[in-house]
Amino acid sequence: MLLSWWKILGILILLYVVIGGLSVPLNPGITDLNPGQLYAGQQKEVTITAYNTHFKTAQPTRIWLKSAEGKFLEAQNVQILTENKLTCHWDIAKNMEGQQYTVIGYNNIDGSFLVPDGIVILKNDSAEEANTAEAQFTDVNTADFVKPSGLRFPYRSILNETIRNTFFHVALWMAMFVLYLLGLYHAIQYLRTGKNEHDWWSVAYNKSGILYGILGLITGSLWARFTWGGWWTNDVKLNMAALSMFLYFGYLLLRNSFNDAEARARISASFSIFAFVALIPLVFIIPRLTDSLHPGNGGNPALGGEDLDHTLRLFFYPSILALILLGCWMAQLKFRMQKLAIKAGIYT
Amino acid sequence: MPDHSFKCIMWSSIALLMFPYTASAEVSDLDFLRSTGKIYSVIAGVVIVLLGIGVYLWRIDNKLTKLEKQIKDEHETN
Amino acid sequence: MRPLKIAAIVRKEGMLEFRRKNAFYGILLFCLVLVFLNYKAFNVLRGLEWDVMLWMTVLFCGINAIAKSFIQDGAESRLYYYTLFDPKEVVIGKLIYNFIFLSGLFILVYWGFRFFFDAGIRRDGLFFAGAGLGLLGLSIIFTFIAAVSGRAEGNQGVMMSVMSLPLTLPVLLLLIKITAVAMALITDTSVDGDVWMLLGIDLLLAGLLLLLFDFLWKD
Numbered sequence: 113m114l115l116s117w118w119k120i121l122g123i124l125i126l127l128y129v130v131i132g133g134l135s136v137p138l139n140p141g142i143t144d145l146n147p148g149q150l151y152a153g154q155q156k157e158v159t160i161t162a163y164n165t166h167f168k169t170a171q172p173t174r175i176w177l178k179s180a181e182g183k184f185l186e187a188q189n190v191q192i193l194t195e196n197k198l199t200c201h202w203d204i205a206k207n208m209e210g211q212q213y214t215v216i217g218y219n220n221i222d223g224s225f226l227v228p229d230g231i232v233i234l235k236n237d238s239a240e241e242a243n244t245a246e247a248q249f250t251d252v253n254t255a256d257f258v259k260p261s262g263l264r265f266p267y268r269s270i271l272n273e274t275i276r277n278t279f280f281h282v283a284l285w286m287a288m289f290v291l292y293l294l295g296l297y298h299a300i301q302y303l304r305t306g307k308n309e310h311d312w313w314s315v316a317y318n319k320s321g322i323l324y325g326i327l328g329l330i331t332g333s334l335w336a337r338f339t340w341g342g343w344w345t346n347d348v349k350l351n352m353a354a355l356s357m358f359l360y361f362g363y364l365l366l367r368n369s370f371n372d373a374e375a376r377a378r379i380s381a382s383f384s385i386f387a388f389v390a391l392i393p394l395v396f397i398i399p400r401l402t403d404s405l406h407p408g409n410g411g412n413p414a415l416g417g418e419d420l421d422h423t424l425r426l427f428f429y430p431s432i433l434a435l436i437l438l439g440c441w442m443a444q445l446k447f448r449m450q451k452l453a454i455k456a457g458i459y460t
Numbered sequence: 461m462p463d464h465s466f467k468c469i470m471w472s473s474i475a476l477l478m479f480p481y482t483a484s485a486e487v488s489d490l491d492f493l494r495s496t497g498k499i500y501s502v503i504a505g506v507v508i509v510l511l512g513i514g515v516y517l518w519r520i521d522n523k524l525t526k527l528e529k530q531i532k533d534e535h536e537t538n
Numbered sequence: 539m540r541p542l543k544i545a546a547i548v549r550k551e552g553m554l555e556f557r558r559k560n561a562f563y564g565i566l567l568f569c570l571v572l573v574f575l576n577y578k579a580f581n582v583l584r585g586l587e588w589d590v591m592l593w594m595t596v597l598f599c600g601i602n603a604i605a606k607s608f609i610q611d612g613a614e615s616r617l618y619y620y621t622l623f624d625p626k627e628v629v630i631g632k633l634i635y636n637f638i639f640l641s642g643l644f645i646l647v648y649w650g651f652r653f654f655f656d657a658g659i660r661r662d663g664l665f666f667a668g669a670g671l672g673l674l675g676l677s678i679i680f681t682f683i684a685a686v687s688g689r690a691e692g693n694q695g696v697m698m699s700v701m702s703l704p705l706t707l708p709v710l711l712l713l714i715k716i717t718a719v720a721m722a723l724i725t726d727t728s729v730d731g732d733v734w735m736l737l738g739i740d741l742l743l744a745g746l747l748l749l750l751f752d753f754l755w756k757d
Binding site for chain 1: 679682683686687689690691692693697700701703704705707708711712735738739742743746747750753754
């Protein structure tokens with residue numbers, strides 16, 4: 113019991129991540145602006161569809177257009193349709209032509225929410241007689257906005273709720289990498305010392321890693337399908353993952369084709385070291401290729417530096433830790449089974 | 461052997477005939493998973509992860525049972 | 539490590555190759571058939587497709603050619619090598635032989651592709667420098683994996699392809715990029731960096747091969 117404290121810790125952390133990661137609400141956000149293009153010198157009704165907002169229960173919601181200089185133009189005639197939908201009007205003056213404006217909304221329950229560069233003002237050729245007055249831009253002190261209480265995950269326009277996949281999908285890859293590293297360490301130790309235990313540990317860790325890899329591919333594929341519309345995208349990380357899966361399946365195949373335990377241990381350890389090191393250059397090569405062949409091919413939206421904000425971190429790092437602990441646990445089970453089999457004289 | 465190939469042909473033709481229906485069924489499933497900010501696709505992911513770990517543990521358990529039986533048999537014969 | 543011994547191994551591999559004429563001609567025929575298949579499948583092949591298909595064809599010919607370099611060595615011939623040579627000499631000898639053989643196959647496939655299709659190589663020096671380094675990298679990977687799969691039981695040919703093909707990706711990607719630059723298909727000012735990186739990968743792989751081969755060899 114005392115020795116297996118880390119297993120209990122792993123389960124508890126996983127429980128914390130699953131419950132917390134699924135129950136913490138998302139920040140409110142704007143999913144749709146219709147129309148997103150307005151014409152200069154025109155007054156037009158804009159329908160705003162939002163997510164996770166409380167337009168009806170909150171104090172009147174106010175909507176602004178924010179210019180690049182930090183000036184605000186408030187919308188008139190805000191009409192609340194539902195909790196998540198409202199319409200409003202802007203008087204678009206002539207001098208706003210050709211610019212992009214951030215749309216910001218605020219009420220006392222949801223706090224502020226915005227779409228960067230949500231509305232584009234186009235040139236209007238037909239309506240010459242439209243109002244020529246200057247737009248009434250004012251200063252709004254955003255520091256006065258009440259922040260909603262409690263923990264909230266950031267809202268990202270395409271990701272929506274799937275930002276939670278950071279804990280269940282991205283963490284899986286991190287844990288997989290750690291397990292493979294442990295497997296590699298034991299493979300090297302096996303070649304150095306020739307102790308069978310290292311071989312058993314090495315396979316056990318690699319098998320846990322392979323399990324996580326398979327799960328990562330499935331969950332990633334699911335994620336891609338519902339956010340970007342395809343089961344597979346030409347993403348750097350995805351292709352690296354696929355390649356490493358091929359190699360580790362090859363490793364399992366190799367291990368299954370020996371009748372001699374000693375040769376199997378030695379040769380599969382050499383292969384796993386060779387394969388691991390030989391793929392390291394790929395980390396440096398692929399960015400070079402994507403720069404020249406596929407310009408603007410970005411990385412993973414959930415892990416781009418600033419995107420990983422502190423509320424996500426609160427669950428992301430524990431999730432990695434929990435998955436590593438569970439992986440070590442599964443590896444330990446495999447290892448003990450192998451030991452038992454050898455003791456009983458059974459070749460597995 | 462001919463019986464087997466007959467079965468193969470039958471099932472594959474049924475599968476081919478069913479294809480348009482399964483395709484249209486998929487579309488409505490996708491809509492469900494996309495509803496309310498795609499939260500159901502996240503839950504599907506969580507279920508897959510937990511199920512995957514569960515199935516792996518289940519398989520280890522089965523193998524252990526087999527091993528125990530083997531060891532017990534050997535003890536009895538000795 | 540004794541250079542004379544290495545030369546002896548290279549010579550011996552060559553002699554073995556020519557003694558088993560069937561296998562040798564088989565590989566040559568395989569290459570020619572693949573080239574012809576490419577010709578009939580594409581009819582017109584140029585630009586990036588020419589480049590990619592050239593390297594794919596070389597890759598598959600190479601796998602078939604090098605797979606047998608350890609697989610056909612039985613336990614007796616391993617023992618024979620073991621008593622006479624240092625494992626490092628064996629692997630360097632085999633690597634040199636495999637590199638020469640793979641280069642020969644490359645030249646054959648290359649002329650086949652030039653014969654059927656219009657190539658349009660602008661910078662010959664860059665093309666062949668890249669090709670040489672790439673072929674060296676491929677032959678190191680193939681030599682190592684052949685040694686690994688030579689020790690496995692069961693279908694060694696399949697094992698060879700399954701284990702070596704994913705590993706060739708880093709080399710293959712750089713190879714295709716460098717040769718594409720040499721054919722003026724893409725413009726890239728950092729191509730020198732790619733050549734250096736390919737050289738670096740070759741050195742890394744060679745180091746790994748020398749380091750790990752001892753463990754594959756001893757019994």
